[in-house]
Amino acid sequence: CSYLGKISGRRLNEFHANRMKRDTLTCNSSYPYRSFDGSCNNLNNPTFGQTGAMFRRILDPVYGGDGKGSTPRLTATSGNELPKPRSISVLIHDEGNFFNDAFTQMVMQWGQFLDHDITDTPTASNTSVCCYDSLVTSDEVHSDVTTGGTCFPIIIDEGDRYFNTVSTRCMVFYRSDPMTDSSGVRQQYNAATPWIDGSQIYGTSDTMAASLRSGSDGKLLVNTVGDEDFLPEDSNSDDSVCFVRETGEYCFLAGDHRVNVFAGLSAFHTIFVRYHNRICDRLLALHSDWDDDTTFQEARRIVVAVLQVITYKEFIRHILGSTTANTYDLFVGDTDYAYNSSVDPTLSNVFSTAAYRFGHSMLSDSITLDGTVTLTSELYMRPKYTLNNMKAVLEGLQDEKLFRTDRWYTESLTDRMFETPEVSQSGFDVAARNIQRGRDHGLPPYNAWREHYGLAKKANFSEMDQGSGRYTRLYETVDDIDLYSGGVSEDLVSGGRVGELYSIILGEQFKDLKFGDRFWFENTGDISSFSTQQVNQLRRASLARVLCDTVAGIESVPRSPFKAVDDESNPVEACSDISDINIKRRTTDSEMLKQLAHLVIEIFDRSIEREGFEYDDLSFSLRTMDSNPGSLTFRRPIEAVYIAKKMADAPGSKSITHVMRISCFLKQKTGSLK
């Protein structure tokens, strides 16, 4: 399936080629929009946050063999083989339905949607056969496993509770596409941009983004079925992308290749494409002269801001608990938000490969669609649910309770994930995959991470929060426990959905994603910044409002769809009562003027300080964004500010933001752009 590495060979080649270009990257500091591949966000370090970046290591990898990574982590402290990931999954991550009463499956769904915005670890493109009949008799090790090849199959014990009649007792698993660091050690990379920038909606390259646009009015491509807009069709699809079995069913195309894997996920993609197009309509009603590109980029920056608001205002607090979220400043409404250009946003390997996968434990075993209990396993890779009744899918997510993050998993995840509809036992086990992936990446074991973060190491199995008796049966010592398994088996932090170890790893990463992002919606004083009024409007955004705006037939929603309905604290509200953001720009606006003045003076000062220019060497150009852009040159910043205000206030002129949008750059006397 596309999740399992169907990033095509072409895309892998693209990443390798892009990586070569990284050294020669140049940025246009006066361009006010994000790039698609994440580059040029940080003007001092333009490759920070670019696709294809090597995941950051917090602890060095622990591989087998010569330690360079050809051989994954395979052995215990004693030198014996580690327990098999499938056995760990069956014994420790067995079926259990512990609800988290106060929350809904919407939390799980936002978690996955967000995951696809920020991380995507491509697997090596495969040519060899990973599972073959004799595998189980030839020492249960594929020859690739010690030679750095792509195959690292997951072995299934005889008499497995589910996979018991298949002849090859093995699940296909390809190692992550490797890159080598400067010490010659195998590393992995992120094919997504780490920024919360809607890359799952808009794509991660110019080419991909262009293929998703309609080409007019700034809108994204849609496929209209009846009178509703859905995602466009992926014309290059087969059973590896999604299961098309009914008339009218087709695989969706989006900015992220995993869009089809779950009905709820496809529904979220659909509502955000609709939301983008709706914002375009609203912007064009205010600015009828905007061209396709301006409208697209302006709508995109609003949608991205809304994604950031929902994530930091509504989602993360429920994951980390308010205390931890506050410790890391993970909230919106930060009046003194300060972008920090020395923060590297690169995701850590441990975040993507273990900690943020905690969400798999929250998935329920079924979702009720219009009164029919539907097994989660039915909802994988079947676009028909979104196409036929997206409202039911979204209401189902909202009504279904969230499973507690713990060592228990539903068998929809551990036995039947992505099972081909007609072929029993053809699916796989995602808990086993997460453990195997950790070994593929050489993640050090659970206790090593606790020690690194200053948490007490578990002295023996009985100190494990959950499943101590079961860990004893599988592992030789508590120091061998795989991180993924140990991390999800911790009791939850107060008010949160993860244990203490994962809460630190997640907290640190989400902090970097907020404070290292020049385009963070609350950042001020940058060419890309929203005005204070606009930021205040954007802070009012909510998932509830997005649902009201995009789902036909929805007239009321719980105030927070993430939480179970409660008449007192989370009542169902009519859409007409849920506040909307006002995206209107103001024509005269003293805040804007202050920002402009601040920006201009800052640019002057920075140039003088850093480049050693004299005041007389510089001039300031002001450009408008009209269809006939004009440019005025000033010698003193204050004159520029004065004229900008005049231009903004003149009858029939554009607003002051409009004026400053592409306006500020410095010219040396020689005329070269700075």
Ligand code: HEM
């Ligand atoms: C229906 C729901 C979901 C399905 C079907 C699903 C499935 C998968 C699969 C098959 C993988 C790849 C495993 C591997 O081979 O390494 C994966 C990776 C991952 N999942 Fe999920 N997942 C779901 C929900 C979630 C949720 C709720 C979260 C977090 C809150 C999450 C976080 C992740 C992360 C961080 C990765 C690694 C992504 C990467 O870097 O490639 N998933 N998931």
